[in-house]
């Protein structure tokens with residue numbers, strides 16, 4: 616039984632090693648919450664919010680996460696006995712969407728659950744892999760030379776796949792040049808909804824580059840045009856921003872809007888929903904891979920645990936701690952070994968908070984409940 620007595624919100628601000636730029640936004644810093652939950656037995660679990668300061672990726676922001684957590688979600692689990700973390704998602708159903716706020720709190724409760732059982736979170740989820748394949752996502756770079764250097768650097772580090780951001784005017788020529796320079800590197804492209812169906816002729820040209828997939832080419836809320844596009848493209852379409860729920864995945868696969876699912880535990884509202892989506896994709900033989908939100912170590916650890924499930928068949932964006940940060944907030948750091956992250960064989964998420972680092976980055980702390 617789990618009985619959460621206290622929830623602590625640590626708001627951190629961490630500088631990124633380089634700005635991360637897409638067609639819609641650019642970030643130099645990561646502003647987010649680490650959520651610490653304390654069970655009546657004194658066991659502590661950790662989760663991490665994934666929203667950005669502005670609502671460009673989903674409707675949530677850092678501020679809405681705080682409001683929704685404090686006013687609605689925390690009261691639904693504080694001092695409420697739980698037999699299993701799967702019950703959290705059901706309790707959260709009275710709050711529409713706000714998936715990133717939900718996922719962070721639910722993830723912390725999953726961590727407590729696994730720790731109380733003395734098993735790794737990956738094992739608690741039914742994960743089977745001992746290590747997961749990892750790729751790297753590269754934001755829009757200031758010049759082609761910097762793009763080539765960045766790709767070469769990460770390929771040298773061992774990443775198994777490179778994801779490049781595209782937008783109209785920065786696509787066919789850029790990918791042709793990258794393909795010439797890196798003929799054998801697995802490459803995928805992510806458009807963050809930068810195109811519309813009338814761009815079909817241009818998007819068809821991308822079939823020439825042997826891309827692993829094109830992620831979210833069309834509207835963030837679209838399934839129908841993506842289905843039309845997929846029927847015209849050889850390259851698999853992967854949906855990211857369109858997928859918030861199990862029901863979205865069912866719609867996408869029923870309509871043929873995509874052939875691959877980018878799973879972000881934060882975007883789908885938590886591990887319980889992510890597992891449901893995973894199982895559905897497995898029974899439909901649709902590959903899943905684990906996306907990222909430039910997470911610090913705690914969010915990263917949750918994604919890595921989830922990616923041990925069998926249908927995660929492609930490298931994830933769960934790159935090493937040193938991808939975005941000079942100093943991560945966990946010990947040990949997430950490291951890359953031959954393009955893989957080895958799953959820690961320790962209870963819960965398997966990484967400890969580095970409190971000195973966390974306190975160094977902390978700009979706000981709120982405590983709800985009594986320990």
Ligand SMILES: O=C(O)CCC(=O)C1=CC=C[C@@H](O)[C@@H]1C(=O)O
Nearest residue numbers: 637672752906907908909910932
């Ligand atoms: O390395 C990571 O964590 C993935 C980074 C990444 O590609 C993204 C993070 C957040 C929003 C997007 O720009 C993008 C994505 O669309 O997947």
Ligand SMILES: [Mg+2]
Nearest residue numbers: 805830831855
């Ligand atoms: Mg994406």
